[in-house]
Amino acid sequence: MRPDDWQLTEDTDDFLARAGAFLRSRPALHTMPLTVIERLRTRGPDAYGARPTVLGRLERAGEVRAVFYLTPRGRLSLTPLDPEHADDLAARLTGLGHRLPGVSADHDTAAAFAEAWQRRTGTVPTPRERLRLYRLGTLTPPQPLPAGGGRLAGERDHEQIVLWCGEFAAAVGEAAAVTAGSWAGTRFADKHFTFWETPDGTAVSLAGVTSMIAGQIRVDPVYTPARHRAHGYAAAVTAEVSRAALAAGATEVVLFADAANPAANALYQRLGYLPVIDFAGYDFT
The missing domain is CATH 3.40.630 (Aminopeptidase)
Structure with missing residues (x-):
């Protein structure tokens, strides 16, 4: 070559x-x-x-x-x-x-x-992260589901979405700040979002998805604020957007997980996601 x-x-x-x-x-x-x-x-x-x-x-x-x-x-x-x-x-x-x-x-x-x-x-290359790509096999929603249900986000939810995507980006070490002013230029701006809400209408977890391209939809991000964790909300909202992607006709539903986060990897595998390949990132210093 x-x-x-x-x-x-x-x-x-x-x-x-x-x-x-x-x-x-x-x-x-x-x-x-x-x-x-x-x-x-x-x-x-x-x-x-x-x-x-x-x-x-x-x-x-x-x-x-x-x-x-x-x-x-x-x-x-x-x-x-x-x-x-x-x-x-x-x-x-x-x-x-x-x-x-x-x-x-x-x-x-x-x-x-x-x-x-x-x-x-x-x-000199410096290792930054290692991500595992998953592809959905047979969707297996968590049982029992936490109380409440999924709701597609709308215009009235924009401020909440910006806030939580900013918190997610900070938590995973992304350099770019996510604010109302920078939103249009972020990788989140083109996503479609769903909340998991408790029966009283309180949003407790969020999942985003890409538009369908070439038959595939990617779930990204999945975020639950610390105060709402350990109740199964992340699994519930991931299952909800995965089900919706299949219903929309997606032939491939995929997501990335931090390969060093055993809890996240176990969660996605319980839902029916199968590992495809590991990705790595390097910074050049």
């Missing part, structure tokens, strides 16, 4: 025309690029900041083998690559003068690219 086998563009429509079939071929594994590129398609090139998002595809003999995206504020995100192709991409990006804050991909790809980037730039 050669570094120039990687084709880079800032044109979302052209990228989708050439790489869309590849992304749709494995919608669960490609959940992140599918949703990021859909946002670019619907909201325009400034969807992630003042500078355009860079999109890339690895192409040989007219066939797309892998893709990446690099938003102005994010780490490089990759679909699975072997070490040779990761090194080719590092060579291509360094040759173009790109400076990367980090990389996020399946565990082996992220490690291979981080090593290649360090070898070519001297930049």
